[in-house]
Amino acid sequence: MSAPFDGRIRLTIVGGFLGSGKTTWMRHQLHEKTFGHVHVIVNEAADAPVDDALLQAADQMTLLAGACVCCAGQEALQTVLLTLCDARSGAADRASRLENIVLETSGLADPAAIASLIQSHPILVRQIVVTETIVIVDALNAQEQMQSETLCRKQIESADRLIVTKTDVTHPGHLGQLCATLTQIAPGAAQSAASFGSAMILPDVPPCVDPFPLLPLDDQDDVPIHAVPLDLGPTPDWTAFTVWLSALLYARGDQIVRVKGVIATPAGRLLLQTVRRSVQSPEILPDPDTPCATDNVVAVIGRGFSHDQLTASLAHFSA
Amino acid sequence: MCSACGFPAAPGHWTEAGAATPHDRLRERFRRMQVLQKVLKGSGVSVHDGGMVPGIQVMSASGAQTIVPDLEAVWGEVEKLRGHVIDPFEL
Numbered sequence: 001m002s003a004p005f006d007g008r009i010r011l012t013i014v015g016g017f018l019g020s021g022k023t024t025w026m027r028h029q030l031h032e033k034t035f036g037h038v039h040v041i042v043n044e045a046a047d048a049p050v051d052d053a054l055l056q057a058a059d060q061m062t063l064l065a066g067a068c069v070c071c072a073g074q075e076a077l078q079t080v081l082l083t084l085c086d087a088r089s090g091a092a093d094r095a096s097r098l099e100n101i102v103l104e105t106s107g108l109a110d111p112a113a114i115a116s117l118i119q120s121h122p123i124l125v126r127q128i129v130v131t132e133t134i135v136i137v138d139a140l141n142a143q144e145q146m147q148s149e150t151l152c153r154k155q156i157e158s159a160d161r162l163i164v165t166k167t168d169v170t171h172p173g174h175l176g177q178l179c180a181t182l183t184q185i186a187p188g189a190a191q192s193a194a195s196f197g198s199a200m201i202l203p204d205v206p207p208c209v210d211p212f213p214l215l216p217l218d219d220q221d222d223v224p225i226h227a228v229p230l231d232l233g234p235t236p237d238w239t240a241f242t243v244w245l246s247a248l249l250y251a252r253g254d255q256i257v258r259v260k261g262v263i264a265t266p267a268g269r270l271l272l273q274t275v276r277r278s279v280q281s282p283e284i285l286p287d288p289d290t291p292c293a294t295d296n297v298v299a300v301i302g303r304g305f306s307h308d309q310l311t312a313s314l315a316h317f318s319a
Numbered sequence: 320m321c322s323a324c325g326f327p328a329a330p331g332h333w334t335e336a337g338a339a340t341p342h343d344r345l346r347e348r349f350r351r352m353q354v355l356q357k358v359l360k361g362s363g364v365s366v367h368d369g370g371m372v373p374g375i376q377v378m379s380a381s382g383a384q385t386i387v388p389d390l391e392a393v394w395g396e397v398e399k400l401r402g403h404v405i406d407p408f409e410l
Binding site: 024 | 334
């Protein structure tokens with residue numbers, strides 16, 4: 001991994017749908033130093049980022065929050081990459097030259113668009129080579145996502161390597177069908193599995209296993225998924241918030257694709273993350289030296305709701 | 320699972336992660352009931368948690384009752400007793 005590749009910087013793109021486990025996987029790879037000496041670029045579509053707090057093991061990191069780098073945030077990504085290229089050109093010695101970049105995309109990004117952005121840029125194409133596109137696939141939710149989200153299929157199609165996560169909590173039969181479906185969508189992509197970043201074994205799929213039925217999807221039918229920042233104020237009422245959120249996920253878990261944010265409570269700073277209706281046990285983050293501006297702002301990502309709707313309904317529970 | 324690369328997870332159900340001491344936990348349970356009772360007012364379903372035994376008691380107007388383990392399970396039980404879900408956007 002650390003050997004130079006024809007002199008250009010090697011870029012690995014890590015993509016995957018919202019809540020598929022990209023950051024969890026990345027966090028373990030950084031801990032294990034899989035990528036060696038690496039500059040990590042983290043992109044989050046939401047304005048209140050949390051992934052950077054989880055990837056502190058990275059040697060160097062740049063955070064691009066507030067826009068997806070495959071579309072609205074393209075310019076910001078180009079600027080960061082050009083700055084890294086410049087710094088590398090001016091490096092005093094070979095040992096300090098940057099050789100590897102890993103870009104963790106937002107869950108709303110199409111990795112192929114990022115690869116073609118670099119290919120079509122007159123400077124970046126001579127400085128950076130995309131060596132691998134890794135796409136993380138959520139074993140629990142992938143079937144529904146592939147059947148309803150054009151973007152999820154595009155992400156899988158663009159992969160060189162597919163890493164299936166949450167396999168430890170997925171029925172082996174379902175996993176077999178999922179692998180068959182992934183082979184159908186991306187026949188050339190290598191498949192492997194991981195649980196909390198650690199490698200797992202995927203079951204051998206006999207040829208008789210049928211993939212999930214996939215209907216053609218029309219881009220035009222997709223109502224875009226958006227990220228709405230929800231400010232809980234300086235002293236959030238955790239209890240009222242959880243009564244509200246549990247009710248909301250129960251009633252509208254198909255629309256609320258992802259919720260994430262750091263909330264200050266008497267029990268510490270809690271990192272809350274949901275994927276559809278499932279909620280991860282909150283992680284207790286260490287207290288920062290200086291107050292973090294994004295604490296108590298929760299990103300609600302999905303479709304079919306507005307900021308006003310969220311605040312009004314939460315206020316009804318909090319009052 | 321690798322225990323070295325993450326932060327510690329709050330024990331118990333996620334909705335109960337906001338309290339770390341027994342005192343805070345009890346206060347949170349009573350506050351949870353206060354919020355739930357307000358939200359469920361007029362729905363035909365009521366809830367009760369005396370703070371002594373684990374779980375939340377969910378009761379219908381006709382007297383049917385059950386104990387659920389946590390807040391998340393309350394909404395499924397409320398739907399069963401009422402016949403339709405409580406939608407926070409429609410309250």
